Amino acid sequence: MRAYLGDNDPLLERRALGTGNIDAAAALIEECCARTLARVEDCLFYRSNVGMVAGLVLADGRRVAAKVHQPTQTRARLTTTQRVQAHLADAAYPCPRPLAMAHCGHAFVTFEELREDGVYRDGHDSSVRAAMAAALADQVRLAGEVPEVLALTRAPLRDQRALWHHSPHPHFDFDATRTGAEWIDELARRALEILRDDPGRPVVGHTDWRVEQMRFADGRVSVAYDWDSLVWDCETTIVGYAARVFPLAWEWGGTRLWPTPEEQAAFVAEYESARERRFSSAERRAIAAAAVFQSAYGARCEHAVADSDEIPASSQRAGLAAYGPALFDVLN
Structure with missing residues (x-):
């Protein structure tokens, strides 16, 4: 998180997690993941834009994406989103399968399988x-x-x-x-x-x-x-x-x-x-x-x-x- 944010003000972290302290914010996400899925062994990436997303390796071997949402996102909306996403995954549509949702700080965090199959391409092709x-x-x-x-x-x-x-x-x-x-x-x-x-x-x-x-x-x-x-x-x-x-x-x-x-x-x-x-x-x-x-x-x-x-x-x-x-x- 610190490497990604650099000298930028952690505005989203403060808004969603209630702290601008990067160590405390990271600890909140790790604790939420351990409580919901399994202990975090490693972090593969972190990005912060409209929401915050981290690629995590868990102690049980799973690789997951954890997304911390804006505080304005409701449980009902995110639950419905995961139902639709699960239906798409069941139909073999190319999307990650949702795994869980939990409350973290002032916001909800959703977990899904980390899928990285394929390559990025130029949309003008x-x-x-x-x-x-x-x-x-x-x-x-x-x-x-x-x-x-x-x-x-x-x-x-x-x-x-x-x-x-x-x-x-x-x-x-x-x-x-x-x-x-x-x-x-x-x-x-x-x-x-x-x-x-x-x-x-x-x-x-x-x-x-x-x-x-x-x-x-x-x-x-x-x-x-x-x-x-x-x-x-x-x-x-x-x-x-x-x-x-x-x-x-x-x-x-x-x-x-x-x-x-x-x-x-x-x-x-x-x-x-x-x-x-x-x-x-x-x-x-x-x-x-x-x-x-x-x-x-x-x-x-x-x-x-x-x-x-x-x-x-x-x-x-x-x-x-x-x-x-x-x-x-x-x-x-």
Whole structure:
């Protein structure tokens, strides 16, 4: 944990675990794991972003991922997430099998098997993109078989009235960084206006469907991560978000963080092919608007932490600036 955080303020650790002392935070996680599964023998990795995740080797030989969630995550929501994830695993879908959940500090920690089969790939590779679109369609179909998922409900994007909700990440202060972001906010407002008439059906879908969250083998997704990103929302929103974020790989660097309009349209077409049904014109319009809104959100996050007015060519802001309003018509 100390090696990963370096000189950064342990904001998430303090919020979720109630302490900014790294030794105390690590001890809390280890104690929780020992109480729930088995004693910790070794730590393979640690990352801290919206949540905190550690790869652990247990005394009984198991390798698990322990994720400490934001204090706002409820037991009901995480329990439902694990039920859906277990159903996917039972159906041989490429996701880690959930193992347990416990309370730790001010938050819940979930445990799942640590799967590292396959390799990371570039989302701009057309075969990778097609595999991601097909895997998302399979996920939505299989999750539709799970009953009683209302705990995953969030206010549909089509009902959102405030332009931006409070970000779960403490580094993104949208209110304090409005200056210079007016053009981003205007595109987001237009997207929300279009989404007022979104006819999309409600489904359970993964809202952070980016290449950085998965590995690949034999031309298919071999494992996908971050299942607390499941929500009950419109399929058009799920697909629109994915069509815009699928190439994102912040941690890798050296790759464009946005798809071209052609890549975005291809992702939707590949999802439709796997779904075996085309979206209606109204649904495609909503998908495009949801994609613009997601692009605007990503650009707004970048703007909130930017240390200069220069916009890097690989950034989400660059992609949004390059195409802007044209993205609303990309699926026509």
